[in-house]
Amino acid sequence: MERLLTRPLVANLGNFDGGASPVTSVYLGLESATEARKTVLLRFKDLVSEHADRLFADRSHAEKAAIRADIDKVNNFLATLPKVDMSGLAIFSCSDKNFFETIGMPDPFRPQLIVSRRPAVAPLVAALEDYKRIAVCIVDRRNARLYEYFTGRMEEISAFSDDVPGRTKVAGWAGWQESRIARSVERREVIHLKNAAEVLFEQFRLRGFDWLFLAVRPELREPFENVLHTHVRDRLKGFIEATMVTPADEVRTKTMALAEKLKNDEDLALVTRVIETASAAGPAVAGLQKTLEALNLAAVSTLVVRAGASKKGVFCSNCGLLGIKRADCSSCGRAVSQADNIIHVAEEAAMAQGATIRHLKRPSPLDDYDGIGALTRFPVKNGTV
Numbered sequence: 165m166e167r168l169l170t171r172p173l174v175a176n177l178g179n180f181d182g183g184a185s186p187v188t189s190v191y192l193g194l195e196s197a198t199e200a201r202k203t204v205l206l207r208f209k210d211l212v213s214e215h216a217d218r219l220f221a222d223r224s225h226a227e228k229a230a231i232r233a234d235i236d237k238v239n240n241f242l243a244t245l246p247k248v249d250m251s252g253l254a255i256f257s258c259s260d261k262n263f264f265e266t267i268g269m270p271d272p273f274r275p276q277l278i279v280s281r282r283p284a285v286a287p288l289v290a291a292l293e294d295y296k297r298i299a300v301c302i303v304d305r306r307n308a309r310l311y312e313y314f315t316g317r318m319e320e321i322s323a324f325s326d327d328v329p330g331r332t333k334v335a336g337w338a339g340w341q342e343s344r345i346a347r348s349v350e351r352r353e354v355i356h357l358k359n360a361a362e363v364l365f366e367q368f369r370l371r372g373f374d375w376l377f378l379a380v381r382p383e384l385r386e387p388f389e390n391v392l393h394t395h396v397r398d399r400l401k402g403f404i405e406a407t408m409v410t411p412a413d414e415v416r417t418k419t420m421a422l423a424e425k426l427k428n429d430e431d432l433a434l435v436t437r438v439i440e441t442a443s444a445a446g447p448a449v450a451g452l453q454k455t456l457e458a459l460n461l462a463a464v465s466t467l468v469v470r471a472g473a474s475k476k477g478v479f480c481s482n483c484g485l486l487g488i489k490r491a492d493c494s495s496c497g498r499a500v501s502q503a504d505n506i507i508h509v510a511e512e513a514a515m516a517q518g519a520t521i522r523h524l525k526r527p528s529p530l531d532d533y534d535g536i537g538a539l540t541r542f543p544v545k546n547g548t549v
């Protein structure tokens with residue numbers, strides 16, 4: 165089945181070199197994760213017929229045969245998919261080298277069919293920026309359970325108990341005995357919390373999660389936060405309500421809801437920063453034209469794009485210059501190529517200049533600026549587009 169997206173996996177894919185053999189990269193977006201297999205196949209067929217002319221133009225017989233073999237393989241894969249539980253599918257095939265990889269994502273990809281020498285991993289790299297790896301830690305007086313959440317999936321990575329006596333009332337012969345027992349329980353609780361914090365730090369070093377969510381009763385919150393390692397505490401982003409007996413799927417649902425809320429807050433803060441900085445003539449741009457200018461100057465550090473945004477444009481396949489409308493490249497003078505969606509080309513360009521890409525899933529004020537903007541390394545004056 166599809167593999168879970170990780171940075172090493174994307175790096176590995178990106179390093180695959182087909183040499184003389186073409187590599188076919190397919191991105192599919194399904195409207196829902198439960199879409200019928202038949203619909204998925206139809207979508208792929210549409211994608212192929214839409215791109216057929218361009219795919220097979222100027223190719224040798226061997227290359228054409230290799231691309232056809234890739235398309236057959238993808239077709240077979242989709243036709244025998246046991247269950248579609250992801251809305252986004254990425255498939256890479258190089259039949260000549262017997263290379264075939266698939267990756268599923270909870271959000272749909274923009275449908276794309278690309279044939280090149282290497283797997284086209286740009287949309288995957290962008291997706292990595294969009295998702296946080298989240299540690300979810302449930303702690304009570306004697307137990308701790310740790311989950312890892314990423315791209316809609318969650319798995320338990322650690323669970324343990326410490327021997328802490330229950331808080332039974334001791335009918336004692338003197339008040340001091342009761343308080344002595346209470347103190348000993350508290351000491352053991354602290355040891356337990358420290359153990360839990362230790363496990364968290366260990367997993368943080370192993371897995372490098374971005375965010376930490378805690379499920380902990382109010383009276384344990386402060387004592388637990390106090391024993392967290394600084395690096396771990398820095399990643400604490402919020403709290404969910406859950407106990408040791410909460411079903412994993414419920415923990416997952418709550419984690420997903422909080423993650424989406426935080427992501428949305430972050431996105432809105434980023435959009436506000438882009439628009440305000442751009443209108444103050446600082447290091448940011450908003451709108452398609454200004455963003456393309458910034459990309460042409462290799463000035464973009466973070467590209468912000470509304471998911472699904474689409475605009476026509478032009479690009480120079482010789483020197484890479486991007487534009488909205490012109491016949492010839494203003495840099496090298498060659499005739500430019502038309503792009504059905506210049507935003508996709510802009511994303512590739514941003515990736516090539518080492519920028520991060522952030523996709524906005526929800527409406528935001530950036531929608532009034534063609535759904536595209538960027539933080540830049542320096543203020544961009546009027547220029548090249």
Ligand SMILES: [Zn+2]
Binds near residue numbers: 481483485493494
């Ligand atoms: Zn050019």
